[in-house]
Amino acid sequence: MTVPFVDLAALVRPSKAEYLAAFERMLDSGGFVGGPAVASFEAAFASHCGAPHAIAVCTGTDALVLALRALGVGGGDEVITAANSFFATAEAISHAGAIPVLADVDDHTLLLDPADAARRITRRTRAIIPVHLFGQIADMAPIRALAAANRMHVLEDAAQAHGATRTGPGGEPWRAGSIAQVAAFSFYPTKNLGALGEGGAITTRDGELAERVRRLRDHGQAGRHDHVDIGYNARLDALQCACLSISLARLDAGNAARRQLAARYREQLAGVPGVRLVAEPAGSSPVYHLMVVRVAAGRRDAVRDSLGKAGIATAIHYPRPIHLQAAYAHLGQGPGSCPVSERAANEMISLPMFPDLTAAQVDRVVDALRAALA
């Protein structure tokens, strides 16, 4: 039995007829950009996130850039984010004209460590981007407190966390995309909510901020040929929005399947010597975009090799922390500046995880992992 890392064809298969019908409607209507398909997806996605506004854009990276620009962050401002994230989180900060400051992650959750972030605040810090990594909401209570005390904006990088929830300090149900001032999502095809191509969105409860994002997405236009900002062409196609509305109807079921599969992995791996699980704090309900485990750094590559030989595909998210990427050498955050991220980068393995994975496949992965570590 081989086990793929993800199976996108299986994911879209049940809705194939609906996607084709949407394509046909689009061809007949001739409305390829903007229009009702975009507006109706935005309304449905905003409602799913519990945020009043959603603005669809080309990619998750654009969503981060536009959110930062709309917040007025740029011009040499410093923005703190997690060293263990996809490169785009920091790249977006640079594209907005600001300077990324990489902070370390918590050793148990691998999410942005608020205490380490606090140590990196300077007079120039304007914003903080907690990343809801692997589908788990970051430690938002201390991050929000830190932001309030230091007059920083908070932007959630929710690219991996559509539908994730976590109980707030007062028992309130927090939902990815509506915990901070503004949030950025990616609809890259492998994400929990994936487009049939590229896509992204910004959610916010701030109506003025939503308007600024809408303008920036469309060449900074306040009205036709009235350019009040230097913006972008970051509009998401009507066809992608129509397809995303179809996929959104399946998101909760997909997340429920991922949670069940993760529970099976976690239960079976809990007793396996040499395997460390990512902690799930009380009140956190991750959507398991990725199923990441840790093994001893010296054994990681051999373990992946052995799983590969057994027909099991794995990946690493992420093999090199952002501050150690060549593109950010100029920041001067060399080895040792984020030790937890650096250690985890050598220990993490992402195991197969997608809604159509079967219980038998999970058991097969667990058996193979156990054998590799024996």
Ligand SMILES: Cc1ncc(COP(=O)(O)O)c(C=O)c1O
């Ligand atoms: C945490 C994180 N942030 C940002 C992005 C960027 O999203 P996109 O690939 O849609 O530009 C991704 C996507 O891979 C991501 O995982």
